Amino acid sequence: MNNLEQTLSIIKPDAVERNLDNEIKEMFKSNGFSILKEKKIKITKTEAEQFYKVHETKPFYNDLCAYLSSGAIVVMILEKENGVLANRELMGATNPKDAEEGTIRKKYGISIDKNSVHGSDSIDNAKIEIDFFFKD
Ligand code: UDP
Ligand code: MG
Numbered sequence: 001m002n003n004l005e006q007t008l009s010i011i012k013p014d015a016v017e018r019n020l021d022n023e024i025k026e027m028f029k030s031n032g033f034s035i036l037k038e039k040k041i042k043i044t045k046t047e048a049e050q051f052y053k054v055h056e057t058k059p060f061y062n063d064l065c066a067y068l069s070s071g072a073i074v075v076m077i078l079e080k081e082n083g084v085l086a087n088r089e090l091m092g093a094t095n096p097k098d099a100e101e102g103t104i105r106k107k108y109g110i111s112i113d114k115n116s117v118h119g120s121d122s123i124d125n126a127k128i129e130i131d132f133f134f135k136d
Pocket of ligand 2: 119121
């Protein structure tokens with residue numbers, strides 16, 4: 001059965017800063033994802049606050065938004081069969097310490113805040129997040 005889904009992926013500043021974006025993109029491709037669109041950008045703190053609005057009541061919200069707007073990021077639309085969940089699995093747990101072997105966060109993540117990648121957590125949020133970055 002064909003259930004191609006699109007999801008939004010972000011390679012975060014800690015990974016772009018270490019020039020890991022190509023390696024991480026290869027990891028997506030070798031795990032069967034197509035990269036439909038991609039761009040390397042820098043966002044403002046206000047944009048980060050809009051993007052992460054769902055977390056606005058969390059204690060880490062301010063630091064998270066400051067961090068995501070601190071350097072270049074690579075945003076991508078990924079596509080794969082059951083792509084939303086497949087991307088979450090390939091990313092690994094939010095805290096790299098808890099991430100399984102073979103996941104992006106296990107391989108590249110530095111800490112819970114500098115965990116190298118973002119991925120949409122549901123089909124609905126994937127649509128919202130794709131629109132956020134790619135609606136022209
Ligand atoms: N985060 C953090 N401290 C925490 C929890 C989360 O800095 O205690 C950051 C982390 O970078 C994470 C992001 O906030 O990726 C969004 O949190 P979420 O729970 O949505 O994790 P994710 O969906 O990225 O795995
Ligand atoms: Mg999340």
